Amino acid sequence: NNNNATIIRSNRDETPxxxxxxxxxLAGTVACCACYxxxxxxxxxxxxxxxxxNYKGITDxxxxxxxxxxxxxxxxxxxxxxxxxxxxxxxxYTVYGTLKEYTLDDELxxxxxxxxxxxxxxxxxxxxxxxxxxxxxxxxxLITFPMDTIRRRMQIQSLHVTEKSQRLSSQQLFSNxxxxxx
Numbered sequence: 001n002n003n004n005a006t007i008i009r010s011n012r013d014e015t016p017x018x019x020x021x022x023x024x025x026l027a028g029t030v031a032c033c034a035c036y037x038x039x040x041x042x043x044x045x046x047x048x049x050x051x052x053x054n055y056k057g058i059t060d061x062x063x064x065x066x067x068x069x070x071x072x073x074x075x076x077x078x079x080x081x082x083x084x085x086x087x088x089x090x091x092x093y094t095v096y097g098t099l100k101e102y103t104l105d106d107e108l109x110x111x112x113x114x115x116x117x118x119x120x121x122x123x124x125x126x127x128x129x130x131x132x133x134x135x136x137x138x139x140x141x142l143i144t145f146p147m148d149t150i151r152r153r154m155q156i157q158s159l160h161v162t163e164k165s166q167r168l169s170s171q172q173l174f175s176n177x178x179x180x181x182x
Contacts, residue, residue: 014101020094028089032082037074039081041065043155069158077154080170084147088140095136103128150174 041061048054055061065073103109104122113122124132150173161167168176 015097017094017098020097021090024090024093025086027093028086029082031089032078032085036078036081037062040074040076040155043152047156073158076158077151077170080147080151080154080173083170084144084151088144091143092136092140095139096132099132099135100124100128103132146174146177149177 041058044065045055045058045061055064069076103124104113109128112125112128114125115121116123150170153168153173154170157167
């Protein structure tokens with residue numbers, strides 16, 4: 001059995017953690033920029049105050065944002081979003097990949113693996129996939145959650161603070177979060 005583990009390790013190329021981190025960061029950046037306008041509209045629609053609705057639906061929200069705020073309005077608050085999403089994806093991808101390699105190499109997890117019928121290579125079984133995914137996601141979220149709060153606040157402040165000059169920057173929101181809410 002130990003010889004099999006050695007053969008499996010030597011056949012599999014292990015990707016360095018820094019490459020996983022870069023790949024996760026790039027994937028997070030692309031995903032974030034592509035989906036951000038939808039996220040912004042969703043956030044604004046779900047945080048409208050009763051009796052003070054600005055939008056009648058998704059199409060109306062897109063139309064009004066385009067007319068009143070221009071293209072830049074669809075990316076309002078993207079900087080804190082990138083500060084959340086990019087590290088989140090990078091950490092999650094790195095931790096998941098590292099845990100996956102570890103569980104495939106360590107004999108402790110032998111009974112939780114499955115063998116690919118075509119290639120004969122060990123693969124993560126259902127429970128190992130669940131453990132690796134949940135662990136990587138939880139760690140990434142724990143680290144990036146404070147910036148996610150700031151991101152959401154930046155997305156909705158134009159609904160509640162009509163004067164642009166009175167809207168807070170991400171640094172001001174971060175400072176308020178630390179000093180007033182701990």
